Amino acid sequence: MKAVVLAAGQGTRMRPLSESVPKPMLPVADRPLAAHTVDAAIDAGAAEIVLVIGYEGETVRDYFGPEYRGVPVSYAVQEEQAGTADAVDAASPHLEGPFAVLNGDNLYDPAAIDRLFDACPAVCAIEVDEPRNYGVLSTADGSVTGIVEKPDEPPTNLANAGAYAFPAAAREWLAVPASERGEHEITDVVARVIDEYDVTPVTLERWLDVGRPWELLAANEWHLAELDGRIDGDVSDDAHLEGEVVVEAGATVEPGVVIEGPALIREGAEVGPNAYVRGATLIDRDAEIGHAVEIKNSVVSRGTSVSHLSYIGDSVLGRDVNVGAGTNVANLRHDDADIEFTVKGDRVSTGRRKFGVVAGDRVKTGINTSLTPGLRLEAGATTMPGETVERDR
Ligand code: TTP
Structure with missing residues (x-):
């Protein structure tokens, strides 16, 4: 058929x-x-x-x-x-x-x-x-x-x-x-x-x-959980990998990195030194995760760079995004309510208690940017150093 x-x-x-x-x-x-x-x-x-x-x-x-x-x-x-x-x-x-x-x-x-x-x-x-x-x-x-x-x-x-x-x-x-x-x-x-x-x-x-960005996160949670761990790339003896972790050929994991699977580090990606990757996380081709960055339950698309001392949680970053050093994503509300996100102009519930941000391709955040839960950053959007961003842009 x-x-x-x-x-x-x-x-x-x-x-x-x-x-x-x-x-x-x-x-x-x-x-x-x-x-x-x-x-x-x-x-x-x-x-x-x-x-x-x-x-x-x-x-x-x-x-x-x-x-x-x-x-x-x-x-x-x-x-x-x-x-x-x-x-x-x-x-x-x-x-x-x-x-x-x-x-x-x-x-x-x-x-x-x-x-x-x-x-x-x-x-x-x-x-x-x-x-x-x-x-x-x-x-x-x-x-x-x-x-x-x-x-x-x-x-x-x-x-x-x-x-x-x-x-x-x-x-x-x-x-x-x-x-x-x-x-x-x-x-x-x-x-x-x-x-x-x-x-x-x-x-x-x-x-x-x-159909919607948080469902892309759910799709990755589904398929990353089915991975069988495999190390084909260059992983430092001083890195610690546990759970099902795939490091593809041509990917690099530097000293001091801790990865708790399921995680997939694709060809050409560089992680560390001293980074912490956990939850179901995809680090796509040629992405760079810098010193002392924590990435949790997120999709980091190809060519994206997350600079030192940043935290990204429950988020989707598009291609060629540049996350400035010290950028922090908040992924939980004080009142514990489900996080909302803007779909075709309306705020709708994601049904998730934890959800961070969705950044379109080529977004750039200034150093020490704070991003609030459920934020939508259009392709090419920028933030200023030290800014707290509470509304979509
Ligand atoms: P939808 O999810 O309904 O449409 P969409 O993918 O364009 O998304 P959105 O509603 O967010 O704009 O489509 C279901 C599937 O059908 C999806 O795989 C895309 C496909 N599709 C077409 O191939 N041609 C069409 O004209 C439409 C409407 C959908």
């Missing part, structure tokens, strides 16, 4: 991280987010991957190329991001026979994708506590009988997890009318398939929709 992976979206809720790097290419452990989806499809036996690209699509094409892990990859360009059904429609010329559709920004447990392919026609579902926030499936006698978006009275607690195995006929049903929010939605195609076929619900053990 061919697998269509949707990766054309603008990722507006992921800003500022998605401004120049498209969301599917943001780092999750040792691969871009969408590579985890593509891997799950390949492990389930996909004969070909059809990637739908659009926003910053060339970056996606450059990464996967014409063949990935021995499986052919073709590309469909969605000129305008007019919705998920429209995205699959763009891929339609590449399809014949039954086909799968997966969101390129969702993490699935791979075994379930295998079951999804076997059960075609089928839809992946996951049990959730708050079904009102999701597309919800109704079921009877082991089949899916309906799908409804964000219902006030959910028929079940089974949320649609954005992974489908469609019969060949569904190719003809992709031109659905626009929904109330003006998008052509794949769920309307799913509704038609449910009407005409016996559709199996395939229950996932684990699933994560990575």
Whole structure:
């Protein structure tokens, strides 16, 4: 079966991280987010991957190329991001026979994708506590009988997890009318398939929709926890590594460094001397973590430098950020309330008691900057030496 992976979206809720790097290419452990989806499809036996690209699509094409892990990859360009059904429609010329559709920004447990392919026609579902926030499936006698978006009275607690195995006929049903929010939605195609076929619900053990910056942190927590420790880089005898720590070839860990895994130190990165890395932390390619810096449960993207005597906790730093010496991130409120973050102009709860800052690419902080919890710094933003920053900029 061919697998269509949707990766054309603008990722507006992921800003500022998605401004120049498209969301599917943001780092999750040792691969871009969408590579985890593509891997799950390949492990389930996909004969070909059809990637739908659009926003910053060339970056996606450059990464996967014409063949990935021995499986052919073709590309469909969605000129305008007019919705998920429209995205699959763009891929339609590449399809014949039954086909799968997966969101390129969702993490699935791979075994379930295998079951999804076997059960075609089928839809992946996951049990959730708050079904009102999701597309919800109704079921009877082991089949899916309906799908409804964000219902006030959910028929079940089974949320649609954005992974489908469609019969060949569904190719003809992709031109659905626009929904109330003006998008052509794949769920309307799913509704038609449910009407005409016996559709199996395939229950996932684990699933994560990575739409907002703290979900990128959660995605890294998930996949870093699956690492098996490995030292291929240059690690000082005077460094102390415990738990599952990967130091890739070409990375350097200097004397006095303590790393408590899970942690991944990628090629070209330099850590120390005397730095402390803990929690689930990704130090991406060519990043530099200076003397006496503490990094906890964070993503430090490629080319970013954190200078001496700084603390970064529960945060995501974009590419080529420069953190001035003595910069401190606060990641906890005095009243212990969940930290909020600005998404498309609204402050929304991250559901996290501990959350630090999200810095877009090329942010620069002056020395001794203090950053308050839930702060959003746009790409290229700067702070002055000694400044306490309490509002997004
Ligand atoms: P969304 O997360 O709904 O859209 P998005 O990725 O653009 O993010 P945001 O809402 O923050 O702007 O999309 C779900 C998946 O479908 C995701 O993998 C992107 C993909 N997609 C397309 O390929 N084309 C589209 O037109 C849309 C809307 C989404």
